[in-house]
Amino acid sequence: MDQTTTAPLRRDIAEQVTARVLDGRLPAEARINEVRLAAELKVSRTPLREALVELTDRGLLVAEPRRGFRVPPLNLDEARKLYPLVGELEALALRWSSPQDLLGLVEPLERQIDAMRAALDDGRGLADLDDRWHALLLSACGNAHLMRIIAQTKPLLKRYDVLYFGGPDRARRSIDEHRDILAAVRDGDLNQAARRLVQNWVNGAAYLGQDRRPSGR
Amino acid sequence: MDQTTTAPLRRDIAEQVTARVLDGRLPAEARINEVRLAAELKVSRTPLREALVELTDRGLLVAEPRRGFRVPPLNLDEARKLYPLVGELEALALRWSSPQDLLGLVEPLERQIDAMRAALDDGRGLADLDDRWHALLLSACGNAHLMRIIAQTKPLLKRYDVLYFGGPDRARRSIDEHRDILAAVRDGDLNQAARRLVQNWVNGAAYLGQDRRPSGR
DNA sequence: GCGCTATATTCTGAATACAGAAACCATATT
DNA sequence: AATATGGTTTCTGTATTCAGAATATAGCGC
Structure with a gap:
C-alpha cells in the first residue's frame, strides 16, 4: 500500500x-x-x-x-473584491461538477447543514463546518486547476473572515442560504445553485463594512 | 523610472x-x-x-x-479543461472592468486587430499579438488577485497552445471573434462581450484534438 | 547467460556560511 | 536641542556544504 x-x-x-x-x-x-x-x-x-x-x-x-x-496590510477594498472572487470561482466549480456525483452529495450536505444548525453559537466550529460544507459541495468538480486556485485563494479571504464573526444572526442566514443552494442542486438546476452560491459569498462580504461586534452572548 | x-x-x-x-x-x-x-x-x-x-x-x-x-506530462484532457478555465477567468475580469476605462481601450484594441490581420502568416508573432490584445482588454480590471491568477494560469495553457498553431484559417476566425468581442464592448454590453470571450477560448480548445498522438503503445 | 544482492554514484532536501544592503545608534555639529 | 553623519549591527539574498535517499553498476550465485 x-x-x-x-x-x-x-x-x-x-x-x-x-x-x-x-x-x-x-x-x-x-x-x-x-x-x-x-x-x-x-x-x-x-x-x-x-x-x-x-x-x-x-x-x-x-x-x-x-x-x-x-504580511500585507488588511485592506477592506481588497476584501470586498475577494469575496465575490471566491464566490465566482466556486460557482464555476459547481457548474462544472458532475450532476450525478452531486446528487450523491445531497444527503451528506443535508446532514452537515443540520450539524451547523446545532453549532449556531460556536463561531469557530461553525466556520470550520462552513469550510467543510463548501469543500464537500465542490468535491464533484473534476477541474484540478480550478480547485487548486480555489484552495490557494481562500486563505486570503480567511484573513478577513476571522474579523467579523457574523454572530448567530449571520450564521442563521448563511445556513438558510446553504439550504437554498442545496435545494437547487437537488433539483438539478446547477445554474441556479451557482447563482445562489455567489450570493452567499457576496452576502458574506456585506458583513465586512460594519463594525466588528464582539460575540458577547 | x-x-x-x-x-x-x-x-x-x-x-x-x-x-x-x-x-x-x-x-x-x-x-x-x-x-x-x-x-x-x-x-x-x-x-x-x-x-x-x-x-x-x-x-x-x-x-x-x-x-x-x-515537467508534467501533456494531457489533452487537462488542456480541454484549461481553455474554458482561462476563458471564464478572463470573462470575469472583463465583467468586473470599469466600463468607462473600457471605452477608452476600444481604439487601441481596434488598431491591434488591424495589426493581427497584417500578420496572418506569422504564427509566433500572431500569438504574441493575441496575448497583448487580451492583456490590453483586461487592463481595466481592478481586481488584482484575479489578474494575478490569470497571469499565473495562462502559461499552463501556453504549453498546449504552441502545439496546434491553428494556421491562417484559425487565425482569421479568431480575429473575427476578437472583432465581435470588441463590438460588444463598444456597445457597452459587457455580458455579451464576456460570453464571446469565453467562446473565443473554447473555440481555441477545439483545435487541440487534431493531430496529437496519445501515448498508448 | 540470467537474476539477485551489495556497493558506488548521483541527486535531492536541508543546513550552514558568506557578502552586501538596510536599519539602527550614538556622537558631534550647528 | 535638533539634525546630520559615521560606524556598527542586523538581516536578507545567494552560495556552498552536508546527509541521506534513490538510482545505477558491478559482482556473485545459480
Whole structure:
C-alpha cells in the first residue's frame, strides 16, 4: 500500500505560517524575521524561505526587494473584491461538477447543514463546518486547476473572515442560504445553485463594512 | 523610472524556466536536474529551487517527494479543461472592468486587430499579438488577485497552445471573434462581450484534438 | 547467460556560511 | 536641542556544504 511518503518540509512550514497569518500571530504589516521564525518553527532558513516564496506567490505575503517578506496590510477594498472572487470561482466549480456525483452529495450536505444548525453559537466550529460544507459541495468538480486556485485563494479571504464573526444572526442566514443552494442542486438546476452560491459569498462580504461586534452572548 | 530596485533572482529564473518549458527545451515528462540547470542558468541552486517551488505551486511543474521536480506530462484532457478555465477567468475580469476605462481601450484594441490581420502568416508573432490584445482588454480590471491568477494560469495553457498553431484559417476566425468581442464592448454590453470571450477560448480548445498522438503503445 | 544482492554514484532536501544592503545608534555639529 | 553623519549591527539574498535517499553498476550465485 501507500508507504509514508515524506512530505517536503516546506509543505508543513507553509501551513504553519499560513496559520500564523490567519490567527494574527503574524499580524498585518509585520515584517518577517527569517532567522527568528525559523528558530520558532525549529527548521532552517532554506525550507522556510521556500514556503515564504510559495505563500508570496499566492498573495498571502508580499516580498519587498531587499527587505524581505511582509504580511500585507488588511485592506477592506481588497476584501470586498475577494469575496465575490471566491464566490465566482466556486460557482464555476459547481457548474462544472458532475450532476450525478452531486446528487450523491445531497444527503451528506443535508446532514452537515443540520450539524451547523446545532453549532449556531460556536463561531469557530461553525466556520470550520462552513469550510467543510463548501469543500464537500465542490468535491464533484473534476477541474484540478480550478480547485487548486480555489484552495490557494481562500486563505486570503480567511484573513478577513476571522474579523467579523457574523454572530448567530449571520450564521442563521448563511445556513438558510446553504439550504437554498442545496435545494437547487437537488433539483438539478446547477445554474441556479451557482447563482445562489455567489450570493452567499457576496452576502458574506456585506458583513465586512460594519463594525466588528464582539460575540458577547 | 526606478531601475535600481534589483528584482529577486528567482523572478528571472522562474521566467527562464517557464520559457524552457514552453518552448520544449524542458520537454514534458522530463525530470529537472537542479545542478545542471543551475549551471546552465549561471546561478546557484538556492534561487533556482525557489523558482521551481513557485512554478510548482502554479502547476507548471510537479514535485515528487524525494525525486525532485518534473515537467508534467501533456494531457489533452487537462488542456480541454484549461481553455474554458482561462476563458471564464478572463470573462470575469472583463465583467468586473470599469466600463468607462473600457471605452477608452476600444481604439487601441481596434488598431491591434488591424495589426493581427497584417500578420496572418506569422504564427509566433500572431500569438504574441493575441496575448497583448487580451492583456490590453483586461487592463481595466481592478481586481488584482484575479489578474494575478490569470497571469499565473495562462502559461499552463501556453504549453498546449504552441502545439496546434491553428494556421491562417484559425487565425482569421479568431480575429473575427476578437472583432465581435470588441463590438460588444463598444456597445457597452459587457455580458455579451464576456460570453464571446469565453467562446473565443473554447473555440481555441477545439483545435487541440487534431493531430496529437496519445501515448498508448 | 540470467537474476539477485551489495556497493558506488548521483541527486535531492536541508543546513550552514558568506557578502552586501538596510536599519539602527550614538556622537558631534550647528 | 535638533539634525546630520559615521560606524556598527542586523538581516536578507545567494552560495556552498552536508546527509541521506534513490538510482545505477558491478559482482556473485545459480
